Amino acid sequence: MSEKQKKASAYWKENVRYLFILLTIWFAVSYGAGILFKDALNEIKIGGFELGFWFAQQGSIYVFVILIFVYVRLMNKLDNKYGYNE
Amino acid sequence: MTVQAWTYLLVGITFAIYIGIAIWSRAASTKEFYVAGGGVSPLANGMATAADWMSAASFISMAGIIAFAGYDGSVYLMGWTGGYVLLALLLAPYLRKFGKFTVPDFIGDRYYSKTARIVAVICALIVSFTYVAGQMRGVGVVFSRFLEVDIDTGVIIGMVIVLFYAVLGGMKGITYTQVAQYCVLIFAFMVPAIFISIQMTGNPIPQLGMGSQLNDGSGVYLLDKLNGLSTELGFAEYTDGKKSMTDVFMITLALMVGTAGLPHVIVRFFTVKRVKDARKSAGLALLLIAILYTTAPAVAVFARTNMINTVSDQEYASMPDWFKNWETTGLLTFNDKNGDGKIQYVADTAKNELIVDRDIMVLANPEIADLPAWVIALVAAGGLAAALSTAAGLLLVISSSVSHDLIKKVFIPNISDKGELWAARGAATVAVIIAGYFGINPPGFVAAVVALAFGLAAASFFPAIVLGIFYKKMNKEGAIAGMVVGISLMLFYMLKFKFGIFDGGKEAVAGLEKDWWFGISPEGFGSVAMLINFIVSIVIMQFTPPPPEEVQEIVEDIRIPSGAGEASDH
Numbered sequence: 001m002s003e004k005q006k007k008a009s010a011y012w013k014e015n016v017r018y019l020f021i022l023l024t025i026w027f028a029v030s031y032g033a034g035i036l037f038k039d040a041l042n043e044i045k046i047g048g049f050e051l052g053f054w055f056a057q058q059g060s061i062y063v064f065v066i067l068i069f070v071y072v073r074l075m076n077k078l079d080n081k082y083g084y085n086e
Numbered sequence: 087m088t089v090q091a092w093t094y095l096l097v098g099i100t101f102a103i104y105i106g107i108a109i110w111s112r113a114a115s116t117k118e119f120y121v122a123g124g125g126v127s128p129l130a131n132g133m134a135t136a137a138d139w140m141s142a143a144s145f146i147s148m149a150g151i152i153a154f155a156g157y158d159g160s161v162y163l164m165g166w167t168g169g170y171v172l173l174a175l176l177l178a179p180y181l182r183k184f185g186k187f188t189v190p191d192f193i194g195d196r197y198y199s200k201t202a203r204i205v206a207v208i209c210a211l212i213v214s215f216t217y218v219a220g221q222m223r224g225v226g227v228v229f230s231r232f233l234e235v236d237i238d239t240g241v242i243i244g245m246v247i248v249l250f251y252a253v254l255g256g257m258k259g260i261t262y263t264q265v266a267q268y269c270v271l272i273f274a275f276m277v278p279a280i281f282i283s284i285q286m287t288g289n290p291i292p293q294l295g296m297g298s299q300l301n302d303g304s305g306v307y308l309l310d311k312l313n314g315l316s317t318e319l320g321f322a323e324y325t326d327g328k329k330s331m332t333d334v335f336m337i338t339l340a341l342m343v344g345t346a347g348l349p350h351v352i353v354r355f356f357t358v359k360r361v362k363d364a365r366k367s368a369g370l371a372l373l374l375i376a377i378l379y380t381t382a383p384a385v386a387v388f389a390r391t392n393m394i395n396t397v398s399d400q401e402y403a404s405m406p407d408w409f410k411n412w413e414t415t416g417l418l419t420f421n422d423k424n425g426d427g428k429i430q431y432v433a434d435t436a437k438n439e440l441i442v443d444r445d446i447m448v449l450a451n452p453e454i455a456d457l458p459a460w461v462i463a464l465v466a467a468g469g470l471a472a473a474l475s476t477a478a479g480l481l482l483v484i485s486s487s488v489s490h491d492l493i494k495k496v497f498i499p500n501i502s503d504k505g506e507l508w509a510a511r512g513a514a515t516v517a518v519i520i521a522g523y524f525g526i527n528p529p530g531f532v533a534a535v536v537a538l539a540f541g542l543a544a545a546s547f548f549p550a551i552v553l554g555i556f557y558k559k560m561n562k563e564g565a566i567a568g569m570v571v572g573i574s575l576m577l578f579y580m581l582k583f584k585f586g587i588f589d590g591g592k593e594a595v596a597g598l599e600k601d602w603w604f605g606i607s608p609e610g611f612g613s614v615a616m617l618i619n620f621i622v623s624i625v626i627m628q629f630t631p632p633p634p635e636e637v638q639e640i641v642e643d644i645r646i647p648s649g650a651g652e653a654s655d656h
Contacts, residue, residue, distance in 0.1 A: 042325070
């Protein structure tokens with residue numbers, strides 16, 4: 001493997017690791033908190049919201065937005081580290 | 087001024103703006119027609135994507151559906167936003183790096199096969215046509231209710247407007263009109279929501295008002311109040327719902343994956359300059375979409391509570407004007423079964439006397455809450471902006487699939503740029519006429535099929551694209567087999583359980599519910615078909631030759647963000 005290829009595959013590995021972590025959170029807030037564990041979380045009330053219901057109709061969406069912006073930041077840093085920015 | 091005068095004024099002004107933008111930004115080359123020249127800023131692209139994505143269904147129907155479904159409506163909220171996470175992380179940056187014009191371009195090149203390209207074109211056309219017919223219908227409904235022209239005339243006016251700026255401006259015209267349309271539609275959605283939130287809870291932020299105490303000094307939380315009202319009338323608790331957990335899970339997944347696989351959304355990311363712009367504009371798009379999507383459930387709670395309070399057990403004779411207005415459209419019907427002159431609105435269908443079409447909730451909401459005339463007119467202009475922006479985006483996919491993927495890439499490879507541009511305009515014109523025809527003569531199944539379009543996109547495109555990027559060894563045999571099996575299975579399930587064609591037609595559908603595989607509804611089955619697509623692709627790949635060296639090099643290249651250059655057709 002050439003130097004260039006090594007660099008590319010190291011970059012790709014880090015990228016995939018970020019994806020794995022971010023998608024785990026993505027799954028946890030929507031399918032986890034909003035669906036699978038909804039009933040248990042509904043026992044907890046914050047203001048007028050049952051927590052499971054809140055995740056399903058509000059919270060998961062806020063987290064989705066944050067996830068993409070975190071991803072943008074992480075990837076911009078990664079691009080700089082490997083010299084792929086332009 | 088009356089509501090109608092305000093509506094003419096606001097709709098007139100917004101239409102003039104759209105047309106002005108279209109003239110200013112008309113396309114001169116195929117590159118401008120397909121990808122707006124490739125120099126759109128991330129913010130403009132984010133706004134355009136948001137307007138493109140939020141259709142008549144998001145603006146007009148979604149809050150109404152949630153108002154009647156309660157917790158079960160969450161599938162749309164999570165499904166139609168969570169898909170953007172998949173899009174931003176798994177697809178958009180790589181497809182931008184790949185740098186072509188359309189989704190079938192990617193499938194055709196990555197899987198080095200004309201067959202794969204043609205399968206992708208067919209999938210894109212099925213998905214886009216079902217979708218666009220629903221948009222034209224939405225335009226017709228808004229026109230007929232607020233401008234009091236009949237639905238057919240409304241559809242034709244909508245067709246002319248879309249034709250004008252889609253055909254003239256292509257992607258460039260569409261992008262900049264969509265930016266304007268986003269501003270109109272979000273303003274139109276938020277203003278009444280904020281008004282009503284203040285009215286009911288005293289909190290100006292609807293997202294918080296939804297979880298606040300009522301304004302009447304009782305100290306009761308709005309959601310508790312609504313749960314109480316719902317159970318009293320025999321409905322399921324609002325925050326609980328009645329769909330099975332498996333089904334909620336599967337529908338959410340199908341909508342998310344389908345969102346990420348929709349060609350009219352994906353192509354928007356071909357219009358920005360660099361890979362990092364594609365990532366950023368996906369984030370901005372979701373942020374702008376989330377403003378509406380987190381407000382919609384609040385609107386649903388307000389509208390539902392207001393409606394029950396206004397009608398339940400009240401004298402029919404004392405109903406306000408909006409009630410009578412909507413009765414004349416046939417979207418709201420009252421049948422005094424027990425002859426007591428009062429409206430019984432209950433879950434038991436034998437005793438229920440009021441039928442409310444869910445599509446009217448957002449449009450009627452400002453009237454129910456007694457807001458000023460200009461707010462009501464604003465909602466009409468917003469509904470039109472939402473429907474027109476999505477229709478235009480879909481028409482572009484249809485026309486580029488025909489002129490670029492079929493005419494240029496398959497039939498006449500040496501067509502000149504100018505010739506292709508005219509072919510694209512011709513295809514867009516034909517597509518508008520077909521869409522308009524379906525808007526005027528809607529096949530009874532349009533609404534049902536729109537929801538299923540996501541299942542079809544999930545079952546066909548998503549696995550092929552993801553494997554194409556993340557699995558270098560995936561070959562054409564695997565991908566084609568996966569797409570064909572996935573979309574066929576989804577079509578079969580949809581025809582069997584949604585249209586009952588193997589069991590004697592529509593009447594049989596209700597009785598087939600107990601036969602659903604694993605208790606999964608047709609809307610959620612896209613998830614299963616998608617998984618099967620993945621499995622078939624990977625299994626077939628094991629027994630067929632690997633992709634050629636140069637294709638594997640393409641895959642390595644799209645994984646690296648630098649050197650994206652501009653989108654081009656060679």
